[in-house]
Amino acid sequence: MKTLEIEVFQCRSDNYGVLVHDPETGLTASIDAPEEQPIIDAAARRGWKLTHILTTHHHTDHVEANLPLKERFGLEIIGPINEAVAIPGLDKSVADGDEFQFGEHTVCVIETPGHTAGHICYHFLDDKILFAADTLFALGCGRLFERPAADMWHSLQKLAVLPDETAVYFGHEYTLSNARFALSVDPDNGRLQDRVQEVETARKAGKFTIPTTIGLEKETNPFLRATDPAIRRNLLMESRTNEEVFAEIRKRKDNF
Template identity: 45%
Template sequence: MPLEIITVPCLSDNYAYILHAPLTGLTALVDAPEAGPIIAELDKRGWTLDFILLTHHHDDHIDGVPELRAKYGTTVIGAEADAHRLPDLDMAVKHGSLFSLGNVEVKVIDVPGHTIGHVAFYIPAAKALFSADSLMALGCGRLFEGTPAQMLETMEVLATLPEDTLVYSGHEYTTTNAAFALTVDPNNADLQARVADTKAKRDRDEPTVPSLLSLEKKTNPFMRSSTTGIRATLGMENASDLEVFTEVRLKRNQF
């Protein structure tokens, strides 16, 4: 096992992820919404923190960095394009950058839409994509800075990753995303099954992330702009994928 991945609930509905490489003992964190729960998880396992990987500049993904950096002397990695609004970076990366956490290679993917400078971290050896607020479980992030065209391209780029990739997104929004998805894709049997599974997991107070990329492609309306079911529901059979995506995002904003 190249990485042990620990999901850490933070704030009201955020997730941070601790990545531990057993062979080297190195430990990394993806996003730092708040320090307390992360420190508690590290202490429980007797781990220190070597790296923090930041996906984007929003406060609920970076507020824990100063305390964690002060405590552990952590190396902070984030997007070069967003360096002016991230905590001070020790390593600035961009689309296509490769770096290593010990013996584990990480690839940086630009995923604009939610913000302009948003990046995702893809770790092939762990079959893991840390997508934060770009591709989410049954959804995508609200377009605070980017355009529908940018987010659609982000979805299309991420859809090319291997089907068995696990998608570690940044929030527990799946229940609301599922309810919305049914309004635009009501006849999707895979979606109906996923909605039931989501409810069961949340009834047990279990996270609904990570999710399989193959399942997102079958059920996430933001990855399905070309499908006939969504187009028929919206009355947009002859529209472009971008027009369909834009309409779905607008309806999600209003949901």
């Protein structure tokens, strides 16, 4: 089985476009479809023909190009069963725990409600790659639009148990603002301090901060660290539940 090839590029103002290519079969999937032309350009640049869109959730900045790309390439659109009515051009709906093949590569569907009610992530099992869209960002998580904080906390825990070396591709370049917020609730975390400097250097140079890893996020992302005693002390929430601590972190980020 040949290694998957991945192309990352910018769409819209801060969305990431991601193409996944299986060199053995020629299959090429766009993870979501935020903007038509950058996706077409990226595929052409690599000499790939789009065959799939793997949709994570229904927000316009993730599905806007579904129908134009489907019309142009005749591709198959896969997306979350719990948002099926809101996904343009959906051909196949998938639910939590479902698996399907992308060439010889097994893709596992992980439902992660929080940002939206039916958001899903795609875990390429043997490749140890996770496409997390707007559930898990580098040093952050998605805003809570359709489900409460407790649901998002439990969704993030489903991702946190994946192998530490799992590469995480996320939906937006929010990392610098996330990093500065993370320091406000976890100021004594030495690994986080180092990472903030790395992020600032990368962004000044115009570099992307994608992908991250599950292990790095567990060390530095406050939204995965609601159990950490230092964060709890900083928030004066030592005796509160994990869900309550997470909710407070999310509320503070919303107002940061």
